[in-house]
Amino acid sequence: MSRVLLFTGKGGVGKTTLSAATAASLAAHGRKALVVSTDPAHSLGDALDVRLGAEPSEVDGSGGLFACQIDPRGLVDEAWGELRGHLRTVLAGAGVDELDAEELTVLPGVEELLALAEVRRLAASGPWEVVVVDCGPTAETLRLLSLPEAFAGYLERLFPTHRRVVRGLLAGVAGTGTVEKWDATADALSRLAERLDALRSMLADPSSCSVRLVLTPERVVAAETRRTLTALALQGIRVDSVIANRLVPSPGAARGAAATWLRTRRQEQDAVLAELTGIGEIRTVDHRASEPVGVTALLEVADQLYGDADPLPGDAEAASMLEVSGSGRGLDARYSLRIALPLADDTELDLARVGDDLALTVDGRRRLVALPSLLRRCIVTGAEMDSGGVTVRFRPDPSLWR
Ligand SMILES: Nc1ncnc2c1ncn2[C@@H]1O[C@H](COP(=O)(O)OP(=O)(O)OP(=O)(O)O)[C@@H](O)[C@H]1O
Numbered sequence: 001m002s003r004v005l006l007f008t009g010k011g012g013v014g015k016t017t018l019s020a021a022t023a024a025s026l027a028a029h030g031r032k033a034l035v036v037s038t039d040p041a042h043s044l045g046d047a048l049d050v051r052l053g054a055e056p057s058e059v060d061g062s063g064g065l066f067a068c069q070i071d072p073r074g075l076v077d078e079a080w081g082e083l084r085g086h087l088r089t090v091l092a093g094a095g096v097d098e099l100d101a102e103e104l105t106v107l108p109g110v111e112e113l114l115a116l117a118e119v120r121r122l123a124a125s126g127p128w129e130v131v132v133v134d135c136g137p138t139a140e141t142l143r144l145l146s147l148p149e150a151f152a153g154y155l156e157r158l159f160p161t162h163r164r165v166v167r168g169l170l171a172g173v174a175g176t177g178t179v180e181k182w183d184a185t186a187d188a189l190s191r192l193a194e195r196l197d198a199l200r201s202m203l204a205d206p207s208s209c210s211v212r213l214v215l216t217p218e219r220v221v222a223a224e225t226r227r228t229l230t231a232l233a234l235q236g237i238r239v240d241s242v243i244a245n246r247l248v249p250s251p252g253a254a255r256g257a258a259a260t261w262l263r264t265r266r267q268e269q270d271a272v273l274a275e276l277t278g279i280g281e282i283r284t285v286d287h288r289a290s291e292p293v294g295v296t297a298l299l300e301v302a303d304q305l306y307g308d309a310d311p312l313p314g315d316a317e318a319a320s321m322l323e324v325s326g327s328g329r330g331l332d333a334r335y336s337l338r339i340a341l342p343l344a345d346d347t348e349l350d351l352a353r354v355g356d357d358l359a360l361t362v363d364g365r366r367r368l369v370a371l372p373s374l375l376r377r378c379i380v381t382g383a384e385m386d387s388g389g390v391t392v393r394f395r396p397d398p399s400l401w402r
C-alpha cells in the first residue's frame, strides 16, 4: 500500500499546484510518485503542462513521476449504471412503485466516493511509493471524507431488511430469474459496502494516509482553519501539516510605494499566521512572480516548501484521540475520558450517551465514540471543554452492571 497524501483547502488557494510540486519533488528524489486529481474541474494537467488521462501516465520520462485525472462521472456510469439498472428492473418487477425505486437508486455522494475508492485502488495496486491527491475544496472534501461512514451505514440500514422483504415479494410475483437478479444486486451492494469500509480504514490510518491543508493568509482564514482541523480530527483523520501559500515577499529595507505596499501586505499576512500558532507545523510558500507551470517551476516551489526536509510526513505520533484516566476503587472510582480535538472558543459542542457509545456533535458534525468497556458501566457526571479537547467525567453505576 502506497502512502497517501491528500491536499485540500478552499477554492483557488493552490491545492493543485502544491500537490503537483510535492509529487514532482518526491520523484526527483528517487521515489516513485503518482499525483491524482479527483477534482472534476481538471487543472492538474495545466499545472504539469501535460495532457492527462484517467489512467496513470509518466510525466517527464524520468521514470519517477506519474499523473492522472480521475473522471468521477465516468466511474459512476461504469460501476453504478449497471447496478442502478438492475435495481430498477427488480424493484419494478416486485411492484415497488417508481418513486421508491428512484429513491433507492439515487444514493448520496456516489461520484465522490467512487473517485476516492479509485484512489485507494491505485494506492493498493500500483508501483508507487506515494500517491498524492489533489482533492476538491475543503467543504466538499470534508463531506466526502465522512461519506464512507455515512454511506456504509445507509447501505446497512437499507439492505438487510430490503433484501429479505424484496426477495419475499419477488418469489411471489416476479418471473423466473428475478430473485437471482436481486441476489446479484444485493451482492454487488455488499461489495460496494466492503470497498467503502476499506476506504474508511485507509483514511483513518495515520501511518498510511494524511491530509495537508492549504490556505492563503487572509483574515477570514484562521477561524475556518481551526474548524476544518476539528472536523478532520473528529473523523480520526490525521492532518500532518498546514501550508500557507502566496506570502508576498518581504521588501527588506527597500523604500518607495511598492516596498510600502509589500511591507503592509506582508505584515497583515504575518498577523494571520500568528493567529494560527498552536495548530502545529505551518509551512510557507511565497507568491511567485509567474504562475508555477511545468515540472521545473514546480520543483522550485517544492524547494521552498520542503527545503531539505523530507516531503513525506514522519511517523504518526502514537497520541490517540481517546484517553481514560481514573482514581479510586469500586463504587467510589471516578474516571475521566479525554477526547483530543482542536476546538475554537465558539465551537458548539453537544454530548449524548447512546447505548455503549458517546455521541459527540461538534458544530453540527456528529461522531460516535465507542466507550471503553470500563466506562460502559458508568454514567456521565459532567463534561468540560478547552481549546485542546473535551474531558468527560464518569462514575460507576451498579444498575448498568449486568
Ligand atoms: N505560490 C504561487 N505563486 C504564484 N502563483 C501561484 C502560486 N500558487 C498557485 N498559483 C497560481 O494560482 C492559481 C490557482 O492555483 P491552483 O490551481 O493550484 O489552486 P487550487 O486550489 O487547485 O484551485 P481550485 O480550487 O480552483 O482547484 C493557478 O493559476 C496557479 O498557477
Ligand SMILES: [Mg+2]
Residues within 6 Å of the ligand: 015, 016, 017, 039, 043, 134
Ligand atoms: Mg485545483
